[in-house]
Amino acid sequence: MKDQRDRGNQYFSPRLDQAAPDLFKDNLGSRHRRGSIWKVVFQISTVIGIIALATLILKIFNDTMGYAAIEYKQPPSTLAAGETSLDLMTCDQLWPILAANVSANRLRTIERDTPRESLSQQDCYNLVLYEVAEPKAKQTWSLLASIFNFEEIQAIVDEKYPEGDLEFKVWLNKSFIVSPQSDDPLRAGIKTAILGSLFIIVIVILFSFPIGVAASIYLEEYATQNRFNRIIQTNINNLAGVPSIIYGMLGLAVFVRFLEPITSGTLFGIGDPTTANGRTILSAGLTLSLLILPVVIINGQEAIRAVPNSLRQASYGMGASKWQTVWSHVLPNALPGILTGTILAVSRAFGETAPLVVVGAATFITFSPENIFSKFTSVPIQIYQWTARPQDAFQNIAAAAIIVLLILLLVLNATAVLLRNRYSRRW
Amino acid sequence: MLETNPREFSPTTDENEYLDLKSRPRIHETIIKGFLIFSGVFSILTTIGIVLFLGQEALRFFTDPQVSLVEFFTGTVWQPQIYRFGILPLLSATIMSSLIAMCVAIPLGLCVAIYLSEYASPRFRGIIKPALEILAGIPTVVLGFFALTFMTPLLRSILGNDTVQIYNVFSAGIVMGILILPLISSMTEDALHAVPSSLREGAYGLGATRLEVSTQVVVPAAISGIAAAIILGVSRAIGEAMIVAIAAGAGPNFTINPFEAAETMTGHIVRISGGDISYDSLDYNSLFAIALMLFIFTLILNIISQRIIRRFREEYE
Numbered sequence: 001m002k003d004q005r006d007r008g009n010q011y012f013s014p015r016l017d018q019a020a021p022d023l024f025k026d027n028l029g030s031r032h033r034r035g036s037i038w039k040v041v042f043q044i045s046t047v048i049g050i051i052a053l054a055t056l057i058l059k060i061f062n063d064t065m066g067y068a069a070i071e072y073k074q075p076p077s078t079l080a081a082g083e084t085s086l087d088l089m090t091c092d093q094l095w096p097i098l099a100a101n102v103s104a105n106r107l108r109t110i111e112r113d114t115p116r117e118s119l120s121q122q123d124c125y126n127l128v129l130y131e132v133a134e135p136k137a138k139q140t141w142s143l144l145a146s147i148f149n150f151e152e153i154q155a156i157v158d159e160k161y162p163e164g165d166l167e168f169k170v171w172l173n174k175s176f177i178v179s180p181q182s183d184d185p186l187r188a189g190i191k192t193a194i195l196g197s198l199f200i201i202v203i204v205i206l207f208s209f210p211i212g213v214a215a216s217i218y219l220e221e222y223a224t225q226n227r228f229n230r231i232i233q234t235n236i237n238n239l240a241g242v243p244s245i246i247y248g249m250l251g252l253a254v255f256v257r258f259l260e261p262i263t264s265g266t267l268f269g270i271g272d273p274t275t276a277n278g279r280t281i282l283s284a285g286l287t288l289s290l291l292i293l294p295v296v297i298i299n300g301q302e303a304i305r306a307v308p309n310s311l312r313q314a315s316y317g318m319g320a321s322k323w324q325t326v327w328s329h330v331l332p333n334a335l336p337g338i339l340t341g342t343i344l345a346v347s348r349a350f351g352e353t354a355p356l357v358v359v360g361a362a363t364f365i366t367f368s369p370e371n372i373f374s375k376f377t378s379v380p381i382q383i384y385q386w387t388a389r390p391q392d393a394f395q396n397i398a399a400a401a402i403i404v405l406l407i408l409l410l411v412l413n414a415t416a417v418l419l420r421n422r423y424s425r426r427w
Numbered sequence: 428m429l430e431t432n433p434r435e436f437s438p439t440t441d442e443n444e445y446l447d448l449k450s451r452p453r454i455h456e457t458i459i460k461g462f463l464i465f466s467g468v469f470s471i472l473t474t475i476g477i478v479l480f481l482g483q484e485a486l487r488f489f490t491d492p493q494v495s496l497v498e499f500f501t502g503t504v505w506q507p508q509i510y511r512f513g514i515l516p517l518l519s520a521t522i523m524s525s526l527i528a529m530c531v532a533i534p535l536g537l538c539v540a541i542y543l544s545e546y547a548s549p550r551f552r553g554i555i556k557p558a559l560e561i562l563a564g565i566p567t568v569v570l571g572f573f574a575l576t577f578m579t580p581l582l583r584s585i586l587g588n589d590t591v592q593i594y595n596v597f598s599a600g601i602v603m604g605i606l607i608l609p610l611i612s613s614m615t616e617d618a619l620h621a622v623p624s625s626l627r628e629g630a631y632g633l634g635a636t637r638l639e640v641s642t643q644v645v646v647p648a649a650i651s652g653i654a655a656a657i658i659l660g661v662s663r664a665i666g667e668a669m670i671v672a673i674a675a676g677a678g679p680n681f682t683i684n685p686f687e688a689a690e691t692m693t694g695h696i697v698r699i700s701g702g703d704i705s706y707d708s709l710d711y712n713s714l715f716a717i718a719l720m721l722f723i724f725t726l727i728l729n730i731i732s733q734r735i736i737r738r739f740r741e742e743y744e
Contacts, residue, residue, distance in 0.1 A: 357697050358696060
């Protein structure tokens with residue numbers, strides 16, 4: 001019996017005439033076996049996809065907090081001189097420490113920039129910390145390593161940084177959100193970048209939403225089936241597949257160089273005289289607008305197409321003109337879909353990095369953008385620059401910035417989904 | 428007959444005595460329509476802008492006496508400082524990283540799509556598909572960070588620090604595959620889903636197993652949609668910039684060893700344009716030549732993919 005099964009797969013075995021039912025059964029077994037093997041393969045592939053996503057998110061969270069070996073020029077414990085620890089002192093207690101430890105010139109500068117009366121306890125503490133204690137993050141560990149290998153880390157710190165302290169740092173904290181960019185990872189924050197991103201996004205919305213919706217109305221409601229309109233449609237589909245970096249090059253050539261008088265603001269006399277070139281928020285916003293325009297149009301078309309024809313016919317039947325029909329009947333019904341599509345497209349613009357690097361995001365700015373003619377940086381640009389730095393701590397603040405970026409994107413996407421679920425109507 | 432508004436009715440003295448229902452000219456509607464048409468045409472202006480400006484700067488590059496067209500396409504050294512402009516090192520790195528990405532994304536993407544479309548329950552599918560689409564929506568700079576700080580250390584701990592350099596094409600390629608996986612699986616799943624279920628029922632009726640139905644009936648029926656997805660994935664891989672800019676290395680390197688650092692076309696554009704670059708230098712113009720090539724590659728791939736999709740749609744609708 002076993003012998004027969006082993007040869008079961010040979011279709012033209014001599015036993016064919018005598019034992020056909022058996023042969024069929026044997027074949028069935030191997031087919032089912034193959035079926036279940038492949039089912040496992042398919043399942044594993046799906047699991048790998050999910051694992052990739054989970055690993056990515058875990059890895060980033062893992063980097064946002066953990067132990068850090070920090071060396072001080074003057075440890076806070078010696079500064080506090082045995083009394084209460086520095087972070088609990090009031091501003092009045094802290095100020096003498098600051099005055100005693102920095103040069104007279106420096107103290108004058110500090111007082112001029114930040115008058116003492118305006119400082120909160122936290123501000124005073126930070127001043128003393130960064131002006132006097134001057135912490136430097138020498139080496140950092142991830143959260144998992146901090147939890148499971150604490151002794152090892154302690155040993156490394158004791159050996160390599162005898163002067164240093166081992167502190168548990170949460171890199172994503174309030175001061176990270178509200179501080180401007182800095183050269184020191186312990187002080188660096190993402191405020192400049194968040195503001196830059198928001199400025200850019202506002203321009204993107206102001207520019208791509210009207211033109212995108214108008215184009216989709218034209219293509220769906222006005223355009224007749226002719227060669228010209230087919231070319232427009234094909235062209236939009238092709239533009240949607242052009243790599244983002246090409247749009248960056250286009251923005252560099254057109255907005256930054258060709259239209260420099262406009263995009264630098266010199267034409268209106270309000271440009272930033274220190275930079276006076278086209279590498280501004282306006283250029284970046286216009287570049288990203290071009291990038292997402294095809295996506296906005298395609299999504300808008302789908303939303304408009306979903307409005308049933310009976311609505312239009314009823315409107316025409318009442319004597320409405322074409323535009324009246326579109327404005328009062330088609331658009332209100334298509335709007336949730338159009339908004340959802342636009343928000344999704346905008347969230348893509350929010351995460352774009354390469355075109356902004358090409359258009360000329362500033363490598364280092366510490367001041368917030370004032371108007372659309374300012375130099376700019378954005379959250380993804382900031383992540384890119386921090387990732388490129390070799391020191392450990394920059395990797396941690398890059399991870400913290402990624403969390404900020406992902407949360408902002410999540411909010412945008414959740415809005416889009418809510419809009420769709422709340423207002424979309426099925427016809 | 429009402430005769431209150433003579434403008435709306437033809438004069439009774441005239442021979443044609445009927446209502447004039449001709450639409451009156453509406454100037455504001457004409458203006459609005461003009462704006463709508465302009466918006467529609469705007470996309471064509473974008474394309475013309477891309478071709479014109481990229482072409483113009485690229486032309487300046489190619490007509491420069493320091494540059495020869497033959498060297499550009501056959502040279503194996505890209506060193507703008509000494510006026511050597513051979514695109515092959517950049518091109519080979521682009522091809523290598525895309526190839527690695529596709530080796531990850533195609534088999535995994537197809538398996539995931541077949542599983543979701545043919546095996547999974549609608550509920551499971553409803554959870555997994557959006558989850559994978561989240562993966563597709565993650566900004567590429569985040570994936571670049573992931574490649575450099577997770578994938579590369581992982582590879583180095585498996586294969587040894589001597590074989591794997593800190594910046595290498597391999598980890599960038601794998602992470603790019605993770606990026607493209609949802610694109611392929613999502614499009615393929617749509618294609619598989621569009622296959623009429625009568626085909627499946629027929630095959631089951633003949634006694635086929637689920638695997639046989641999936642791979643010998645459904646997949647062949649959806650093959651054009653799958654091909655379109657794969658081509659679009661390749662186009663995406665070639666044009667992807669941030670992952671390779673962060674993880675694949677800075678500096679053109681003509682090599683076929685994926686564990687070495689090498690710079691792709693997109694990575695080169697990002698690095699050079701991110702630094703201080705003076706307009707109208709040969710360096711600056713060369714970026715446009717690279718970008719033009721990139722544009723042409725991806726455009727061809729996109730057009731092929733769209734052709735295939737259009738044919739596919741005609742089959743089942």
